[in-house]
Amino acid sequence: MQRSSAVTMRDVAKLAGVSQSTVSRVLSKAPSLVPISDETTKRVYEAVDQLGYYPNLTARSLRAQQTNMIAIMIADLSNPFYHSIVRTVQDIARKRHHDVLIANTDHSREYETAFCEAMMRRPVDGILMVPYHLTDDEIDNLLRRTGAKIVALAKHLTHPQVDVAFAHDDRATFDAVSWLIQGKGHVRIGFIGVSKTFPPGLRRWQGFVQAMQAAGLGVREDYMQEGDWSVASGQRAMKALLDLPEPPTAVFACNDFMAIGAIDVAHTMGYNIPGDVAVVGFDNIPETMLIRPKLTTLAQYPAEIGRKLGEALFERIEGLEGPRRTFEIPIKLIERDST
Amino acid sequence: MQRSSAVTMRDVAKLAGVSQSTVSRVLSKAPSLVPISDETTKRVYEAVDQLGYYPNLTARSLRAQQTNMIAIMIADLSNPFYHSIVRTVQDIARKRHHDVLIANTDHSREYETAFCEAMMRRPVDGILMVPYHLTDDEIDNLLRRTGAKIVALAKHLTHPQVDVAFAHDDRATFDAVSWLIQGKGHVRIGFIGVSKTFPPGLRRWQGFVQAMQAAGLGVREDYMQEGDWSVASGQRAMKALLDLPEPPTAVFACNDFMAIGAIDVAHTMGYNIPGDVAVVGFDNIPETMLIRPKLTTLAQYPAEIGRKLGEALFERIEGLEGPRRTFEIPIKLIERDST
DNA sequence: ATGAAAGCGCTAACAT
């Protein structure tokens, strides 16, 4: 960036034969506050046109303490669950004339922390995040230090100034596993989870365990696999399950990527789905309907999450005060052909 | 953003008992240029620690004419082809301490233009774009007006200051269709394309037509369908093809999303793949290996594109001069089970 | 109704 050639407000002022501050007044809205003659207004706009002037938002940010930027922190752009949140929020931001900064964390604490530091350095008006590690304290710090409004998808956050969207994924897991047991007659059920250091990882694990116990079924250690949300990890986990002397007849995976990996490897190993093993996923990404058999899954609604959170964020940016708001996002079991 | 509570360089200076410009000197690298006493350096760092100071990049940008931000303009974050470019570039940017702004165009000219205007308002150090509509002239304007370095994935751009990555997708299409004819014995081949206003849409259409003609086969109008890159449009196009009195025995789709939609609808309509219809896609997105049959496709290498372009961009940002560079990205036919 | 001037937080040229 060398804006040597850039045209500034000063240039416009000179051409219009007015002072630079008059140009600023004409161009900034705040219409009624200070009256400006029609003649001047016209001359300024003509000069703007003629020079092709665009205001420099960096300068405006510095002065006005308002950046017209928001930031999004998500785990992984490759996952449709996240990128459809992002897409929705981008569209909302565009309407409000805000640019959007984006950061992936790859589910890592280190990157979440690095994101916070980046925000300290480059203030933005608002932050939408899906944190897996950040605590209320850290977010409080971010909030106070940057002045940004923050909204999050996170059941575990209780900060009084952070609007959150959340889903009862523990309960949904419980219900789905119970349905696998009561409705479908499964007894040997495998679990492809993720590290319990991830709040949703822990909640879904709890939901699973409680459902098994509520049905009087024990939890077999060898049925509890841990992946990392990726297709490849789902493949590995399923292979381990299927290599067992007595493999499960149903598998609950904590997201669709892992479920899809599980189905893939089951096919490769010659298993029939759902005949030999039933598989349930989580999220309802578009791919669930493209693979065969179509995946039974717990539907989340990322576009809805993005919309709720995005709009909440801009309401806050535009000055809305008041207590923390929570948006419960439903989860629905979509029964397809993998069960 | 109300940084009322933010700690500035002035605060650090006061606490360390030095002038603000000394703090600036200590904190900015450029180490040897001006020597600073160890004692002062130490005091400054202590003050920084104690106050938890972070430099304000907005202010730095304004003054230094260097934003530490890059922008990425792509068509659609939902498409793995694009988001894997983005992922790669984000990782590169992170290493160089640059934040990344991102914009989707949805393949629309209007949004590409809007993106250019956004860049006029908010200068960035570099722009990586995948333009479908912007011309060399418009990019020249962007370049001169913003001072940003620009790199692009675009075969049709020839601007002397824009490094480009490109693939011979016309030739790859020609080869793939020829292979369908000579290697697989197909004669009735359908085409699921996109608007020819998109340069790659035009090139792939030309590759298809030329391959048919080179083989002495005519091009049947009713076999030429037009989609919009989406799964849904591939479904519609394939349905139209299969509803024909004499449907094609092979279909070439201009991207994997449309190919996957095509396979999906073919299954639903009771067709066997590749028995009744063979399908070839374009891109080699991960989903091609998840669906059944696994999709035969022309592999592009988005991570490679992102890496080449991302590194080229930062080389330019860091001062590399010299003529336009072009990076040819190979395309390879991956034969799987859909043909 | 408009101009002059201060200053957002920083960097860099110019003093010592």
Place this chain on the structure above:
DNA sequence: ATGTTAGCGCTTTCAT
């Protein structure tokens, strides 16, 4: 080796 000064391009008092 460090302090002083002048802006980067804008918004916003404070004058007039």
